Amino acid sequence: MVCRSCGNSLKADARFCGRCGVSFGAPASVSASAVGHVAAAQGVTRTAAAPSGQLGRYQWMWPDVGTPESARYAVRQAFWGAIFVCGVTTLFAFIAMSASDPRLPVGPSALVDAAIFAVIAFGIWKESRVAAIAGLGVYVLEQLYMLSAPGQWGVGRFFVIVALICAFIGGIRGTFALHEFRSRGEI
Secondary structure (H helix, E strand, O other): OEOOOOOOEOOOOOOEOOOOOOEOOOOOOOOHHHHHHHHHHOOOOOOOOOOOOOOOOOOOOOOOOOOHHHHHHHHHHHHHHHHHHHHHHHHHHHHHHHHOOOOOOOOOOHHHHHHHHHHHHHHHHOOOHHHHHHHHHHHHHHHHHHHOOOOOOOHHHHHHHHHHHHHHHHHHHHHHHHHHHHHOOOO
């Protein structure tokens, strides 16, 4: 089946498009080919599904969660985001401990923050909705705290923050989609 709004390839029994969110009212008994013929008659163009490994233009920022595979991709993206935050925080904590420079924005207590993100990463790997929400919440609070210090604004830092927030939001969407797929018995 193909989404009548964006052309995304969907399962035959899909109730909504995971990419654009359009709801489908077609009964489950309608075959995918019949829906495709109706879409072609209405002037909706068909697009081939992207092979696995190829991402859409903004897939990294707002991943499609319409299939279990794509939802897992979003979850893994959030996992690697949490690992990145854990690693960078650990690195800066060790640098702060060895340099003893009061101008550094982190101190040895940042190792606790790194441990929290390690636990969050493990929870996201296990596809926990609570861990995904906690990852976004803790990261946003941490960044608000860090940005309140003078001299912490920068264009590069801003893009990293936005990319990681998008990864954590994608992880939330992915974990909730996987929960929905499990409740319907699709995985």
